[in-house]
Amino acid sequence: MKTNIKLFAVAVIALVATVYTANAEIKPYKELDSKEVVMNYVGASLLENANYTKEMFTEDFEYSNTSNKEKFGKKEYVKHLKSLKNLKYNATQSFEIMDQVGNTAVGKVIMNFDNFTRVDYITLSQTTEGWKISKVVTTYP
Template sequence: MKTLKLIISGIALLIVCNTAKADIYEDGENLTRTYAINTYVDAVTRGKLQGLNDVVDQNAKFSLLSGKKILSYTRDQVFESLRLIKNIEEDCTTSTSIMESNNDIAVVKVDMQFDKFVRSNYVTIANTGKGWKITNVYSVFKQL
């Protein structure tokens, strides 16, 4: 009987948690600029991918300046590479600064400082009507 109560309690808790999570992003009401940037930073610096799918637009573009060559990646390619480093924390110091912001769009610079270089990510987020979503990320590396 005690085991049955424990199982029923566990199932009820699971249902409540899943229902609460489903309501959080209904119509993008809680997909704020801050949430989008924090989710992106958690993914690229700490390997925490939870919520990333919600904040990256389906048509997002990812570019990387490598020397004098620009490399472009799709959303799926970036997600696949992030899955490879899931739950791995980068050994860097991260800072963010708002470059431009209004009611419709914002550009946020995310600097990841490693021992010998800095990776600067210029992240564009837009108010899509379904919450704030990342639409473009442009990464540049600078040797120290």
């Protein structure tokens, strides 16, 4: 009888845990600081790591490229990053958080390729879901 009760208790606990996990919202950036979010951006843009790309950006995200005057919203840019999934760029990268005041931070990512350098200036906002990227401006100095 004790074995049946223990078995039943384990089954109930497992069922509750499974239901809770299945219904839990995924908020991968909730506990990350601004520097870790920029590291994830580098991973998505250079190192074919496109996990949780959609959650990395605010809903009003804007990407702009100063060399060709292109601008994209969140949907187009996430699609672009996901298209890079099987590509691995041969570039060295460095990044820093240039300034952080209150709920806003500005980061800089430098990507050195063989023939050119790309610099992304990243604006981050702290939301209820953690730090998110609200704007990326790409330059080629």
